[in-house]
Amino acid sequence: MKRRTFLKGSAVVGATTLVAAPAIAQVSPEIRWRLTSSFPKSLETIFGTAQTFAKYVADATDNKFQIQTFAAGEIVPGLQALDAVSTASVEIAQTPLYFYIGKEPALAYATGAPFGMNHRHQHSWWSFGGGAELCNEALKPFKAHAILCGNSGTQMGGWFRKEIKTVDDLKGLKFRIAGMGGHVLAKLGVVPQQIAGGDVYPALERGTIDAAEFVGPYDDEKLGFYKVAKYYYFPGWWEGGAMLHMAVNEDKWNALPKSYQAVLNQAGAAAGAWMIEKYDSVNPTSLKRLVANGAELRAFPQPVLEACYRATQDHLNEIAEKSPLFKKTKESHDAYMKEVLFYTQIAENYYDNYLLSKTRKS
Template identity: 90%
Template sequence: MNPSTRRCFLKGGAVAGATTLVAAPAIAQSMPELKWRLTSSFPKSLDTIYGTAQTFAKYVAEATDNKFQIQTFAAGELVPGLQALDAVSVASVEMAQTPLYFYIGKEPALAYATGVPFGMNHRHQESWWAFGGGAELCNEALKPFKTHAILCGNSGTQMGGWFRKEIKTVDDLKGLKFRIAGMGGHVLARLGIVPQQLAGGDVYAALEKGSIDAAEFVGPYDDEKLGFYKVAKYYYFPGWWEGGAMLHMIVNDEKWNGLPKQYQAILNQAGSAAGAWMLEKYDSVNPAALKRLVANGAELKAFPQPVMEACYKATQDHLNELSEKSELFKKTRESHDAYMKELLFYTQIAENYYDNYLLSKMRKGG
């Protein structure tokens, strides 16, 4: 579905879903005029992630004949990038665009709202969110913060980050100061890494000054924009700490509950449409960006198998400990893992075999 068609669907679908008895012009006339503020956890330079927030706001405006306007602000303009959830919780802004795993120190189960180490890929995650109980579980985790999550985007599987030195063995991780968000940092700490959680706009300066030794962010397109290849040579893959990173629009509960049902429907549909735009954009721009990075001197490397195995074991140990401490975490993990098992059973038969066959042909020049 192209963007123009998607916007038409968004507008028509929201109106049609609201009622079949009232004509669209009457609905538009009866809806209140609202102006909200949206704070993002990302800088404007990241035109795909931050652009998703702008696209979301654009779709909402178009679907409401500009009656519902959402003004977007980059990280730091209103609120620091890592405090977006706090700002929505206390209603200093109506909503935020943020990865919820930034806040696992407040509630560990929120890790599953974005992505956990060795977890599901983007398609599997979003299926779990919509049909496997993921939305209900993650919104249960948000209740103490008086907020509601709307799914709005996914990065796909990410890269493993930029390192000043090669990672050949597990011992090479010890003492490494690594910018990494979410639960991956907690897992790597078990292997000797010193995790650093920094907002996207602060990473380059820290890497350049040497206050960190390595950094992961998203993937080639964003990493190129942030310039990491200029200050760290080795580019590792995969970003196993999240099979795909879901992003959300977080809305203050009181503001959400006060919306007309039509506006709630429009926000949900705008989230789906803008989220699709985000992933489509990344699929379009990442391949060429990766080629440019390699041409500019980046050395592309896979994490060695022994390192992957050590990380997988450390992940399971960490998840087991959290499951023992939190019933909500345990319940969310069991739901996630059972769903992942079913989907992997199917995709190995269908898509994985097909993709691997085409890759073999490509490598042979066929």
């Protein structure tokens, strides 16, 4: 049923349009917001999620609530998106919240902690395991409220100029990596570099960095990393899933009618589903093209993964000793992950592995 028809029908039920129309107008004000993204327009799946979100909001409100989207750098640099929301320079930002763990480490779990849950389990924790409440508690000092809006799925491990055969090969490696994964790798000798998406290729091309991770095959292909680093590693253990959010200025959020808050939440869910579905559609063919163009797929050796896992646990426990909020968030995340993995291994993992064994033979 179209929204206009629904509203007219509601007016009839209320006996008179003279009563219903002003009430509707009162709760549906004209609103214009600006959205700054942490991503360039060239990444039309991630940035396209912001555009899709804005479209859904406009459609659901008969264009009364309009959000204008801006790519990274058009208003502020990509790594300053949350700062722009905090200062009310913009009303809303599309950004990975783990960009800001230097100010609040608990925000690592808002996007994805190393060796954390996959995208499906993350979203379940966010909605039913207390994740939303904990992460919004962490955002309080930023004067922001988070709306879940998308996920990349499990990411690739990045592009390297040289092979990674042992843990020693990580020492001194200048690696573009965001979030807490960089802090963990620093314990193993890596020199982490946090660089916004649009600036990664030039840094890799010039040799300012030795390796770079971003998302997965589709975006990595667009950014051209395979042209300057041929070894493509997996998995991106620092992001079993990477949740993306719309961070809304808290005052602006609280000032919205409840109906508009509901629209933003539902638009976030719908645009987020569009994002992960798009990635599932385009990543397989992109990976095949990358290999055809010379990319060499490599799995991180098990000893390297084991060293990274141990370093991760040490690092997370160190932070938990210093930060009560981080400790509370970590305990919530880990307990939820244990439960969902228990079931997943029984049902989906066994089923998926069986199907893989069949498709490899066909």
